[in-house]
Amino acid sequence: MMKEKRLTVFLKGLILENPVLVLILGTCPTLAQTGSMINALSMGLAATVVLVCSNSAISALRRIIPDTVRIPCYIVIIAAFVTVVQLLLQAFLPSIYEMMGVYLALIVVNCIILGRAEMFARKHGVLDSAVDGLGMGLGFLLALFAMAFIREIFGAGTFFGLKIPFLYDYRIPFLVAPPGGFLVFGILIAVIDALGVRRGKEKRKEFSCEGCPSRAVCNKTFCNENIELVNEDEQTPLNKSDALNSEKKEGGK
Amino acid sequence: MEELKSLILILMGGVLINNYVLQRFLGICPFLGVSKKVGQATGMGVAVIFVMLVATLVTWPVQTFILDRFGLGYLQTIVFILIIAALVQFVEIILKRFVPALYRSLGVYLPLITTNCAVLGVTINNITDGYNFVESVFSTLGVGLGFLLAMVLFAGVRSKLDNAPCPKAMQGLPITLISASIVSLSFYGFLGIVENILL
Numbered sequence: 001m002m003k004e005k006r007l008t009v010f011l012k013g014l015i016l017e018n019p020v021l022v023l024i025l026g027t028c029p030t031l032a033q034t035g036s037m038i039n040a041l042s043m044g045l046a047a048t049v050v051l052v053c054s055n056s057a058i059s060a061l062r063r064i065i066p067d068t069v070r071i072p073c074y075i076v077i078i079a080a081f082v083t084v085v086q087l088l089l090q091a092f093l094p095s096i097y098e099m100m101g102v103y104l105a106l107i108v109v110n111c112i113i114l115g116r117a118e119m120f121a122r123k124h125g126v127l128d129s130a131v132d133g134l135g136m137g138l139g140f141l142l143a144l145f146a147m148a149f150i151r152e153i154f155g156a157g158t159f160f161g162l163k164i165p166f167l168y169d170y171r172i173p174f175l176v177a178p179p180g181g182f183l184v185f186g187i188l189i190a191v192i193d194a195l196g197v198r199r200g201k202e203k204r205k206e207f208s209c210e211g212c213p214s215r216a217v218c219n220k221t222f223c224n225e226n227i228e229l230v231n232e233d234e235q236t237p238l239n240k241s242d243a244l245n246s247e248k249k250e251g252g253k
Numbered sequence: 254m255e256e257l258k259s260l261i262l263i264l265m266g267g268v269l270i271n272n273y274v275l276q277r278f279l280g281i282c283p284f285l286g287v288s289k290k291v292g293q294a295t296g297m298g299v300a301v302i303f304v305m306l307v308a309t310l311v312t313w314p315v316q317t318f319i320l321d322r323f324g325l326g327y328l329q330t331i332v333f334i335l336i337i338a339a340l341v342q343f344v345e346i347i348l349k350r351f352v353p354a355l356y357r358s359l360g361v362y363l364p365l366i367t368t369n370c371a372v373l374g375v376t377i378n379n380i381t382d383g384y385n386f387v388e389s390v391f392s393t394l395g396v397g398l399g400f401l402l403a404m405v406l407f408a409g410v411r412s413k414l415d416n417a418p419c420p421k422a423m424q425g426l427p428i429t430l431i432s433a434s435i436v437s438l439s440f441y442g443f444l445g446i447v448e449n450i451l452l
Contacts, residue, residue, distance in 0.1 A: 024426060027278075027281040027282065027285065028278050028279055028280070028281045028282070028370050029278075031278040031281060032277065032278035032279075072335075072338055075334055075335070075338060075368075076331065076335065079330050079331040079334050079335075080331060082330055083327060083328070083330050083331060086327075086330065087327060101381075102374055102377050102378055102381065105329070105330045105373070105377055106279070106370045106373060106374055106377075108330055108334050108373065109334070109368045109369070109370045109373055110370075111282060111368070114368065177441060178275065178276045178277075178278065178437050178441065179275075179434045179435070179437040179438040179441055180434070181278065181434075182430050182431065182433045182434030182437055183430070183431055183434040185430050186423075186426070186427040186428070186429070186430030186431040186433075186434065187427065187431070189426055189427045189430070190420075190422045190423050190427035191422075193422050193427070194422040
């Protein structure tokens with residue numbers, strides 16, 4: 001029974017609640033690190049390692065961390081694990097460390113990691129949190145890889161740096177350039193939506209505050225106009241003005 | 254004169270060529286989240302410039318005089334994010350207490366900035382690029398202005414999007430991202446400028 005539940009938690013992160021393509025979190029690395037597949041893989045793996053470690057640590061410490069200062073505590077824990085990953089990469093894979101540059105340090109402020117700490121790890125046990133971290137991390141990896149696959153194959157005409165005969169001659173360099181990142185990401189989200197991964201869920205495709213790391217301290221209404229519940233165990237209190245806003249919009253249509 | 258020229262180049266580079274939002278993908282969250290109205294976008298942009306500048310004024314001396322001196326460079330990430338988080342809180346309290354008018358206009362944006370990757374990004378980049386103190390301040394100012402410019406421009410584009418008919422699957426975020434792509438494409442054109450100035 002428990003095993004089945006864990007499997008659901010794991011698969012949820014991987015596909016149904018894919019952090020990048022469905023929850024729309026962690027957009028910065030998704031756009032920045034998907035110019036090549038090797039980049040996307042390293043970013044995804046580094047973030048997964050940090051996510052699993054930080055989720056387990058935060059879950060283990062959840063009764064000790066005072067509620068009022070939990071966000072700074074989470075940030076310190078996450079930053080510590082990011083530093084560990086940074087040092088390990090610098091020592092053993094210096095070329096990847098160079099390639100990722102500042103984005104490696106910026107895993108600290110990746111919304112997915114702080115978001116999972118806030119939404120999952122602080123309410124669940126260590127093992128469940130680790131499984132959730134693994135699922136979400138691999139979901140992140142999967143989304144990054146899908147983006148990088150499209151961008152590298154059609155943009156650079158290469159597969160992990162190896163030239164592909166026909167595509168290399170007709171490559172579209174635009175896709176590897178920054179504007180191409182926005183374009184591919186936008187189209188990918190639209191395709192995912194058209195395929196109906198979110199079927200049955202009334203979730204508007206807006207950039208949401210759901211899982212925004214600042215949400216707990218923020219409580220402002222301007223960017224959570226479109227917050228909606230992703231599912232039942234993530235009890236986001238909808239405040240009144242939001243409810244009113246969404247009613248107005250639906251009424252307007 | 255040469256120094257002034259290089260400072261201006263750093264500034265313009267931050268605003269146009271290395272625009273953090275549109276070319277380097279830092280600070281995408283507020284870019285997509287708070288760009289629905291031009292007023293909000295401006296407020297957020299100004300608040301980000303403010304926090305970035307204060308953060309640079311603190312992190313650069315900390316890195317140079319504490320971390321580098323005692324060989325603690327590996328603590329950079331932890332120290333910087335803590336400094337930024339503390340600074341944001343501090344700025345919020347100070348503004349609330351002493352400049353309530355400014356707090357009312359910027360205050361709402363401050364908590365969102367703690368985890369804005371553009372702030373952490375610019376402080377780390379100043380160190381990795383080997384800028385001195387004055388150069389760091391100018392590069393930060395450039396990045397901040399670039400952020401403001403991108404936010405305001407995009408808010409203008411987005412306000413037109415509401416009335417545009419588009420396919421159902423594209424509504425909302427996808428079409429926003431695609432318009433961001435076009436705005437980004439226009440900034441891509443600035444790439445050639447700096448080469449011409451330098452030559």
